[in-house]
Amino acid sequence: MEIITPGMRLVPEAVLANDAALFRKIPETPSHPDRSLHRVVIVGGGAGGLELATRLGRKFGKRRVSITLVDRNRTHVWKPLLHEVASGTLNASTDAVEYIAHASRHHYRYRIGEVVGIDRAKRQVFVAPSFDDDGRQIIPPRVLGYDTLVMAVGSVCNDFGTPGAIRHAIALDTAAQAARFNQRMINACLRANAQYEPLLPGQLHCVVVGAGATGVELAAELHKSMREIASHNLDNIDFDKLIRITIVEAGSRILPALPEQLARASAHLLRDLGVQIRCGVKVTEVTAEGVRLGEKLFIAAELVVWSAGIKAPDFLKDLDGLETDGINRLVVDETLRAKGDENVFAIGDCANCVLPGENNPLPPRAQTAHQQADHLVKAIAARVKGQQAPAFRYRDYGSLVSLADYGSFGNLIGGLKIGGLIARLMYRSLHKMHLKAVHGTLKTALDTFAEILARRTKPRVKLH
Template identity: 55%
Template sequence: MLTPNKAPAPATPDGLQADPSPAAAQNLEGAPLPNIVVVGGGAAGLELVTRLGDRLGRHGRARITLAERARTHLWKPLLHEVAAGSLDPNVHEVNYLAQAHWHGFRYRLGEMVGLDRSAKKVHLGATLDDEGREITPPRSIDYDILVVAIGSVTNDFGTQGAADHAVRLETPAQAARFNRRLVNACLRAQTQAEPIRPGQLHVAIIGAGATGTELAAELHRTLREVIAHGLDRIDPERDIRIVLIEAADRLLPALPERISKATRRLLERMGVEVQTSARVKEVTSEGVRLADDSFIPAELVVWAAGVKAPEVLRDLDGLEVNRLNQLVVEPTLQTTSDPSIFAMGDCAACPMPGDSGFVPPRAQAAHQQADHMLAQIEKRLRGQELQPFVYRDFGSLVSLGHHSTVGNLMGSLFGRGVFIEGLFARMMYHSMRVMHERALNGTRYALLSFLSRGLSRRTGPSVKLH
């Protein structure tokens, strides 16, 4: 049966197309439903919008919308495994459109490019396909409550050549691109007529935080497994070199020193070279130049040395930001300039109660803030007083691939960290991903997903070979 053509959505005064969904949806009593918009579908944003949809959207208590520039979600702590080739992102990604359909919220494809606080509108830019054709036009979304959760991007601190020659691991696409370059470098070395030159199969990782450290350990294993698939011209001990570079005097500077020492000991036992107190002066197409003018040749350079919030927040209709572009928020997670706008996750500068510092940009902080925001929004809809967010540090874990996992557990519960290592630490590390999956799709799905991952590893190559 044919359906009549729909008239185009009206344009807003600023020229943006209005969101085509009905703006005046009503509840059973005839009152307009509040519009709750979450911008950013990372760990915090997707957990929040999923639970809001389940609690409010499905029951007609509010209209819940997620605005996100990507089509799928991958838990960010997994990106180093994608880059190393030990994880297929297609198996682990969550499709936003399907998630919205299953959990009672709307998904709007597009990147936030601006904000009109007086009109309470979020502006989204146009999205284009690979051929440059428009998929969705520039448009705006009305909100009554806005939650900004757009995460963080790499901060190269303006280092010469870093933007042009260093790979960043911010998205699954970037991680997959790095892996393709890695495999291509191995294939090139295997088939070229000339001998393998010094540095041709070297990888330099700038930044020995969790991402850089975990990537170094994962690469040590996966590179050797790629070579074992018939690339007999390459000698792993002679031709492969992984260098981890850190400006601080120890790796993992944000974590307890005991974890740092244990991690360095394990990395060096593998053969990963660790250089601390080493500041990067320049990144070139041939490698990395340090501040003392020494040069580290490398075919691939990864920048994992710092983060900041995206540039769009720097001038977002007058909202207060800090030097890292993070939105400055009150303990309630409300922005200091507008009580209708909240921020959480890596893009928010949230004060620690009783401390001069801020909540760290960690996965556990994002998960806790999503929980807190769910309760905050329900309180706001009922007209109740909002409560401050209190971060609880449950410790830190660092995965060194199949070699080991180290960390401290339950750090703030007893006033001290309990050092753990080995199988138990690895189980706790994997439990963090299970918690994220449980928040998105429930306990049954999380357990089935965990079991399927264990089975799939026995039915194919353990590393990506293309």
């Protein structure tokens, strides 16, 4: 029997079940022809890992250090853009970074594959084999050696075991899932438009479970995109009467992690658009027809997106004895080193980092991953020289929420409130900072210019 993992690969169950035994028989793949180099292996090329690999590659790649990035995908899409892929305002196939080309340009090595375990005593990483769509093996199982290991595998959606969530709701963990949601949304509109019979209950209704920043931003993007799609010759769809978007949140208000004023402004704007918000209710089941809220309530919906909470990937739960928290995150100290192993570091969403004097772990945000990647460049440079790693300092630059083109709100450092164009530009600048770290200033500036020109000729949403 085979199971399908995200990103088009078929990994035989046996490989996952017996990984340690199987991998211990495999000889190590040399990471660099010069075996005297310090070997840094980064697992996960996302918001944190790709920036780290790029900057280390630029700093050391041609000498002293061998840098290897392992990711289960071949391309990178910055995760905060996934709701735009889902709504169709961003095309994942044209806006993604190709790891192979990027690695050779920035002097690091890229290895495709899903990491399934490590051997800390031998300092080895186990990479599962890759298979094509027909089940033919592309790359065999591999073992990579490291001197410094950085885990940057991010997080996945946490459905808290809700019945039917895995089967009937779509999560936005990967570009493939976001693109799949987009296809379903377009198909739903085309089907409804061509249908002779009246719409069924739930048709053209979308429920977003979870009103964190992801859910709220997605609801606004969907509103904008579905209106746009309906306006493209879909004469039988009256957007205002037929399309409905509902956000369901178990907490007492939307955007629970953000300041109340920001949440109030966002809720006001969404309600003005006709988005329904139901707070203080928990989804107890997802079915093919919609979502159940407790014993009596049921919202019929054709599309359900799950964005209520996160957890780190399950394989971290037993990463050769490293300490993890209740949602699988690796517990790290103030230097971002995993507790109990001086050679393993973790950054981004998969790390539980409580800084001295704080009570809570750092938030799972792109700005956390970005700052931690920045810190590890210095920490690894110190390590290679045999010096002590400095402590990580986090600076909270505030929170920004962007509700498609309808409005943006922010709460910056020092409690400064912003809105409108300034908030939107600052929100966009987060992505530009990531692009600058990954591509450099010149390419980011040229791409931005090309993007502005292309906007005049392309439809605003992807329609296929």
